[in-house]
Each structure stands twice: as C-alpha cells, then as structure tokens.
Amino acid sequence: MFDAAQGIVRAERVAAALLEVSERLSTLTEPDDVPQTLVAAIRSATGASLAGVARWSAEGQHVWFAAFEGLTPDEQDALLALEPGPELGIVQGGLEGRSAVFVPPFDPDDIPVAFAEALRITAIAGAPIVVGERVWGFLVVATRDGDPSLVENGAELLRGFATITATAVGRTEAIGELERSHEALEAAVAERTFELTQVVEELSRANRAKAEFLASVSHELRTPLTSILGFIELIGETEMDEEQRSYLEVVERNANRLLSLVSDLLLVAEADDGRLRLDRRDLDLATLVRDSVESARAAAERKEITLTSSAEPAPLLGDPLRLAQVLDNLISNAIKYTPDRGRVVVTAWTHDDRAWVEVTDSGIGIPVADRQQIFERFYRVRGKNAASGAGLGLAITKTIVDAHGGTISLESELGAGTSFRVSLPLQELEAVAPGILGVEAASTR
Numbered sequence: 167m168f169d170a171a172q173g174i175v176r177a178e179r180v181a182a183a184l185l186e187v188s189e190r191l192s193t194l195t196e197p198d199d200v201p202q203t204l205v206a207a208i209r210s211a212t213g214a215s216l217a218g219v220a221r222w223s224a225e226g227q228h229v230w231f232a233a234f235e236g237l238t239p240d241e242q243d244a245l246l247a248l249e250p251g252p253e254l255g256i257v258q259g260g261l262e263g264r265s266a267v268f269v270p271p272f273d274p275d276d277i278p279v280a281f282a283e284a285l286r287i288t289a290i291a292g293a294p295i296v297v298g299e300r301v302w303g304f305l306v307v308a309t310r311d312g313d314p315s316l317v318e319n320g321a322e323l324l325r326g327f328a329t330i331t332a333t334a335v336g337r338t339e340a341i342g343e344l345e346r347s348h349e350a351l352e353a354a355v356a357e358r359t360f361e362l363t364q365v366v367e368e369l370s371r372a373n374r375a376k377a378e379f380l381a382s383v384s385h386e387l388r389t390p391l392t393s394i395l396g397f398i399e400l401i402g403e404t405e406m407d408e409e410q411r412s413y414l415e416v417v418e419r420n421a422n423r424l425l426s427l428v429s430d431l432l433l434v435a436e437a438d439d440g441r442l443r444l445d446r447r448d449l450d451l452a453t454l455v456r457d458s459v460e461s462a463r464a465a466a467e468r469k470e471i472t473l474t475s476s477a478e479p480a481p482l483l484g485d486p487l488r489l490a491q492v493l494d495n496l497i498s499n500a501i502k503y504t505p506d507r508g509r510v511v512v513t514a515w516t517h518d519d520r521a522w523v524e525v526t527d528s529g530i531g532i533p534v535a536d537r538q539q540i541f542e543r544f545y546r547v548r549g550k551n552a553a554s555g556a557g558l559g560l561a562i563t564k565t566i567v568d569a570h571g572g573t574i575s576l577e578s579e580l581g582a583g584t585s586f587r588v589s590l591p592l593q594e595l596e597a598v599a600p601g602i603l604g605v606e607a608a609s610t611r
C-alpha cells in the first residue's frame with residue numbers, strides 16, 4: 167500500500183519533470199544549450215546523485231560529456247578523461263538504440279568498472295538520444311547509496327527524457343539550419359546587389375562617356391557646317407547660271423540636313439547626360455502652331471498636300487525653340503509620310519488643365535508592330551514606303567515633350583493615316599505675365 171502510494175507520487179513527479187523539461191527545452195534555439203538544461207531536470211526527477219549528457223562523436227567514435235551534475239572537480243576530470251567508445255556495452259547498446267540499467271557487480275565489458283567503483287555507484291542507466299536516424303548523444307544517470315532505485319523504471323524514464331530531448335535537439339538544429347540558410351541568402355543578396363551596383367556604375371560611366379563623345383563630336387561638326395552654310399550663302403549672291411544654282415541648292419539642302427542631324431544628336435547627348443536644359447518662357451501654343459504650319463507650307467505645296475490648322479490660344483510655360491521642334495517634327499513627318507494630294511490637319515485646344523495638339527495626316531499609317539518602338543532612337547519602319555531620315559525625330563519629340571511634363575501618343579490606320587497627339591500642362595493663368603498672352607488666352611479658361 168505504502169509502496170504503491172510512493173510509486174504514484176514518483177510517477178506524478180516524473181510526469182511533472184518530463185513536462186517541465188519539455189517546456190524548458192522548447193524555448194531553446196541552440197543545440198549546445200540542451201545538455202545543461204537537461205541534467206538538472208533529470209537529476210531532480212530521478213532523485214539520482216549523478217546525471218550527465220554525453221555527446222556521441224561519430225567522427226572520433228567515442229562519447230564525451232557535454233554536461234553533468236553531482237561530481238567533485240576530481241571526479242569530473244576523471245570522467246572527462248574516459249571518452250569511452252563502442253567497445254563498451256553501455257555505448258554499443260545505446261548506439262543500437264537500447265536503454266539499459268547496470269548494477270554491481272559491473273562487467274568491465276559494459277561500463278568502466280574502476281570509475282564506477284571509485285564513485286561507489288549502485289546503478290547506472292543510459293538511454294540514447296536519437297535525432298532522425300543518427301545518435302546525437304546519451305542520457306546517463308547513476309545512483310549512489312541512499313538514492314531511489316533506478317532498477318524498476320530507470321530505463322523507461324530515461325527513454326522518455328531521451329525522446330523529448332531528441333525532439334528539442336531536432337528543433338534547435340532546424341532553427342540553426344534555417345538561420346544559416348537565411349544568412350547565406352542575405353549574403354548572396356548583398357553580394358549580388360554589390361555586383362549590380364558595380365555594373366550600374368560601369369554602365370553609367372560608359373553612358374556618360376558616350377554622351378560626352380556625342381556632345382563633343384556634334385559640337386565639332388556644327389562649327390564647320392555653319393561656316394559652310396555661310397559661304398554657300400555668299401556664293402549664292404554671286405553671278406551663276408541656272409545649272410550652277412541648282413547644284414548650289416543641293417549643296418545647301420544637304421548641309422542644312424547635316425546641320426539639323428548634328429543638332430538632333432547634340433540634343434540626344436544632352437538628354438542622356440541629364441543636361442537637357444529648357445529655356446522656359448511664357449508662350450502661346452496657338453502661335454507656335456501657326457508658325458510651324460506656315461514654315462511647313464512650302465513642303466506641303468510641293469506635294470500638293472492640303473495643310474490646314476485650327477488652334478485655340480493655350481498659355482504654356484515652355485521652351486519655344488524646343489516646342490517648335492516638336493511641332494516641326496510631327497508636321498514634317500505627316501507631310502513626308504503622306505502621298506501627294508493628301509491632307510494634313512493640325513489642331514490645338516485646351517481641356518482639363520492641359521493643352522492638346524494633334525497632327526493628323528491621311529498618309530501611309532504605321533503598322534501595329536512598329537507602334538511600340540516608334541519613339542525609340544534610330545527606329546524606323548522598314549518597307550517600301552520608307553523615306554529618308556535618321557529615325558531620331560520622334561525620339562527627340564518625345565524627349566522634349568517628357569521634359570515639359572507632357573505626353574505623346576498615336577493612333578494610326580495602315581493606308582488611311584496617322585494622328586499624333588501631344589498634351590502639355592497649361593500654365594497657371596495667375597503666373598502668366600500680363601500682356602504677353604493677352605485677354606484672348608484668359609478667356610479660354
């Protein structure tokens with residue numbers, strides 16, 4: 167009766183101890199913290215004088231004690247010096263997954279007898295801690311005179327602890343693994359970011375060098391070209407026959423084309439370099455439209471193209487030369503890509519705080535496949551209708567429009583015509599200097 171009552175009390179204590187160990191182990195994140203947490207709990211749960219956690223070194227094929235309690239410093243040294251291997255029954259049994267209890271008289275094949283006797287051990291129990299498929303270590307408990315007996319349920323008790331421990335170790339190892347892979351990932355990301363930064367720097371250096379080269383070449387070309395055009399003008403004032411004059415006109419036209427190409431290249435270089443500066447002034451879009459339409463009139467007439475325009479006044483703060491370039495490009499393209507006797511209409515209006523300009527032609531149209539890239543530099547539609555040009559006009563047009571905070575879009579129908587539409591932010595009326603735009607502009611808002 168008394169024994170049974172004691173048994174229940176112990177079982178209860180063991181269950182409580184298992185629970186406590188389980189809880190304490192569950193907070194650990196480092197496998198190396200497991201042994202010390204275990205030994206104290208095992209000792210108090212079993213009532214044994216000595217408890218230890220040994221680790222199994224698969225490489226060295228021996229056991230070493232990672233934590234123990236209940237030994238004097240000398241005894242600890244003796245234990246550390248042991249490092250038993252599978253030649254001992256207690257180790258071999260553990261490696262095979264068995265827990266066991268040994269009592270005197272000890273067999274030297276099973277345990278280090280001299281050590282056990284020196285400590286006056288009355289029973290020694292061991293259980294392997296198996297994590298996954300591998301023996302991680304052993305729980306070892308030893309009693310001395312006066313300790314509760316391990317014989318009855320010592321092995322079973324240790325098995326319970328070993329199972330909990332294995333779970334905890336598995337968990338901490340998984341956490342470690344996760345942290346390591348996380349760190350490896352972070353390192354890889356950092357390295358990749360560094361490499362990319364280098365590449366980006368390299369590219370932007372190359373880009374700057376290219377822009378500088380373009381800028382200086384364009385600049386160097388512009389000076390002699392301007393001089394050539396000056397002399398062409400002078401020669402034009404001299405006496406010459408019709409044939410000579412027509413040759414001179416070809417020279418002049420080509421020199422002008424070259425000059426405008428060089429100017430376009432210079433603008434591209436400036437935009438690349440972030441140096442595209444706008445000389446912003448108060449201006450009226452309607453005036454710009456009228457001027458551009460008038461300067462395109464001769465070209466339209468040469469192809470008998472009807473060129474008409476209607477423009478509402480629209481106050482803008484923009485670079486007049488650059489915006490004129492936008493209109494000139496769109497109108498001259500419309501004329502260039504419209505067959506003789508076609509029609510080009512330029513319309514400008516204001517709506518929703520924006521000024522809008524549309525250049526519509528009855529020309530050849532732009533194939534759907536080309537519309538995406540049409541604003542890219544040097545992009546030209548291939549085909550039988552290709553006219554002469556460098557493919558820079560629309561790229562520059564878009565660059566200028568973007569720099570003004572505007573948008574450009576197009577609609578086109580192959581064989582029927584194309585419509586380019588530009589929107590630009592309207593100038594706030596109160597910011598417009600009085601007298602420049604006049605009352606007409608104000609009345610449009």
Ligand code: ADP
Nearest residue numbers: 499500503531546547555556557558559560584
């Ligand atoms: P370029 O006219 O010098 O070739 P752009 O950049 O001005 O260069 O135009 C790019 C291409 O877009 C042109 O080659 C042409 O094929 C097409 N394109 C431009 N405007 C029109 C238009 N109004 N109608 C048809 N095609 C056009």
